[in-house]
Amino acid sequence: MDQKFNKNKAGVRHLQCILLFVGNAVAFSLRVNLSVAIVAMTDKKNVNPNFEEFDWDEKVKSYILGSFFWGYVVTQIPGGYVSQRFGAKWPLFFGLLICSVSTILTPWCSSFGGWKLMFASRLLQGLCQGTLFPSCHVILSNWCPPQQRGVLASFAYSGSSLGTVIMLATSGIIASSIGWPSIFYFPGIAGLVWSVAWFFLGSSSPAKCKLVSAEEKQYIETSLGKSQEKTKEKLSTPWSKVLKCTPFWALVLVNSTTDWGYWTLLTQIPSYMKGVLRMDIAKNALLSSVPYCSMCIMGWVFIASAKVLRKRGHLSTEMERKLFNTIGTCVPMISLIGLGFVTSNATLAVALLVIACGFNSAVFLGFQLNHMDLASNFAGTLIGVTNCIANFTGVLAPLTVGFVVTNEHDPAQWRTVFFITSVIYFIGNLGFVIFGTTKEQAWNNPKSEKDELATAEELQPIKSEHNSDQDLEKSKIEDS
Structure with missing residues (x-):
């Protein structure tokens, strides 16, 4: 069928x-x-x-x-x-x-x-x-x-x-x-x-x-496959194994660093535009939506690209995750570095911002799906943990900007903010590329592990009984 x-x-x-x-x-x-x-x-x-x-x-x-x-x-x-x-x-x-x-x-x-x-x-x-x-x-x-x-x-x-x-x-x-x-x-x-x-x-x-x-x-x-086997028992999250899992912590890292960049762009770019470029986009709804429009369009472009590459056999699942995650973080990283040197050209600044947001959508094909790769049975719990930790950057990123930027009209201070964000982007993606994986983790099927252990224990007495019979026969022969 x-x-x-x-x-x-x-x-x-x-x-x-x-x-x-x-x-x-x-x-x-x-x-x-x-x-x-x-x-x-x-x-x-x-x-x-x-x-x-x-x-x-x-x-x-x-x-x-x-x-x-x-x-x-x-x-x-x-x-x-x-x-x-x-x-x-x-x-x-x-x-x-x-x-x-x-x-x-x-x-x-x-x-x-x-x-x-x-x-x-x-x-x-x-x-x-x-x-x-x-x-x-x-x-x-x-x-x-x-x-x-x-x-x-x-x-x-x-x-x-x-x-x-x-x-x-x-x-x-x-x-x-x-x-x-x-x-x-x-x-x-x-x-x-x-x-x-x-x-x-x-x-x-x-x-x-x-x-x-x-x-x-x-x-x-x-x-x-086996990750969706029907079980009579509800699966309990194997927290000890999750917390010892290196790919999981790589996922926490990249989720947090990506969110840092996202919140920096979302909350601080209007202030940068107003302070450095003398251009208030906070009250211009249409202009404020342009970067997110590029994010939406480019997201569909990346989806179509991934579909073509997978169909032609050019990409494995792990290569797909790491390639698109690298695109989604490194291009925004370069755009932010360039943005740090823009002091008067508003058109160029908006263009760099559009590029940063547009290419950032590639992470939807990157780390965003990796929770399901690692453990589809616990995907909801995993993203709950990583997203919870990552959302604290929504507080830390603006606080960092407030500490660095004491004069919103100073391009050098904003350049420091963009450089910090770029380094954070780089570190997160590097950790994901080195330590991340799409291999399903053994703890995704705790019931299967339990069954294997039970089977082994059931076989052990049989083996012992068999050995005892052999010893008895040997003893009879020796006596005779």
């Missing part, structure tokens, strides 16, 4: 990836909408003046903007554990559903309870979205055959770039025409629609899906 199945034909596994693509787009639109909305909420001059304005200082605004990530970090590891243990469909469903409802209620929260209630609302949204990546990883590890994992999983995650682009590009227009509350209403409603679609069409695995054909189900389960 498996030999007759056309693996290139669209199936339910592709439907799951499309749903995850849209889900990631919605999730990131819910995540970034506040960065533009908070400008409109505190300044009526350039937006529709028919809505309430809030007198929040920079300190309060920083609290509100950071509240999402305070919650986001907390639920990474629990989200991975729950998804791995009980199935990922429902953590993902309830996570985005509650986040969408909370987003729709955000304008009411800000009017009724001020910044404190809005802070609580964003904190709740962060808690809900902490389950996003762990749940997606569990679902993708169950649905994507290893040969197609790079393309399908990268496509699913590329929705995050699209959601960022759409939200940043349209928020300014929405705020000036309809009013800032609609910046929360539109993505919130989109999240509710997605939740309904996921409720009926989404599934944690082929084994739990009623839509998948027997042929496709057998193809997926056969290709995944």
Whole structure:
């Protein structure tokens, strides 16, 4: 049956990836909408003046903007554990559903309870979205055959770039025409629609899906092999072996260093543009979205390239991970070094920024999928741990910039920031190239290890009994 199945034909596994693509787009639109909305909420001059304005200082605004990530970090590891243990469909469903409802209620929260209630609302949204990546990883590890994992999983995650682009590009227009509350209403409603679609069409695995054909189900389960064997017991995470695993720590390192670069670009480039180039892009939503538009487009280019190279047999899985991860970190590294020497040419600066963000999308085919390679049975837990640790760079990177840049108009200080980020990029990728691997770890199947041990123990008494019989016969012969 498996030999007759056309693996290139669209199936339910592709439907799951499309749903995850849209889900990631919605999730990131819910995540970034506040960065533009908070400008409109505190300044009526350039937006529709028919809505309430809030007198929040920079300190309060920083609290509100950071509240999402305070919650986001907390639920990474629990989200991975729950998804791995009980199935990922429902953590993902309830996570985005509650986040969408909370987003729709955000304008009411800000009017009724001020910044404190809005802070609580964003904190709740962060808690809900902490389950996003762990749940997606569990679902993708169950649905994507290893040969197609790079393309399908990268496509699913590329929705995050699209959601960022759409939200940043349209928020300014929405705020000036309809009013800032609609910046929360539109993505919130989109999240509710997605939740309904996921409720009926989404599934944690082929084994739990009623839509998948027997042929496709057998193809997926056969290709995944022993890592997807059915067990009566729930697998417990072998923490001691995970923490002793060198490739896992290489994954933690590269995840953290890549996030350092991402947060530096996301949070500090507007300040650099304003301070050094005298160009305020923070209030220009369209210009702010250009780098993320390049990230979205280049992400699809890399996916297509990987598909062609794998089809022609030019790339092994490990080579694919390390090649694209190197592209996704080294090109941004070189772009940032170049950006450090740009002091007046705004066009060149934006071009370098677009290149940095665009090529950074290659990491979706790199370390981002390596959790599934190492241990598909524990992919949700692994990304929960690595993402939790890596997200602390969202705090450390801005603090480092604040320590180095005491005068935002000084190009030399910004050059130091970009050099530090480039070195961090280099170290992370080097560690992944040297110590990273796509080889499935033995601890991914603890039940199999237990069975082998039990089998060995069962054979031991038989062997001893056999030896005893031989000794008895020998003794009889000697006596006679």
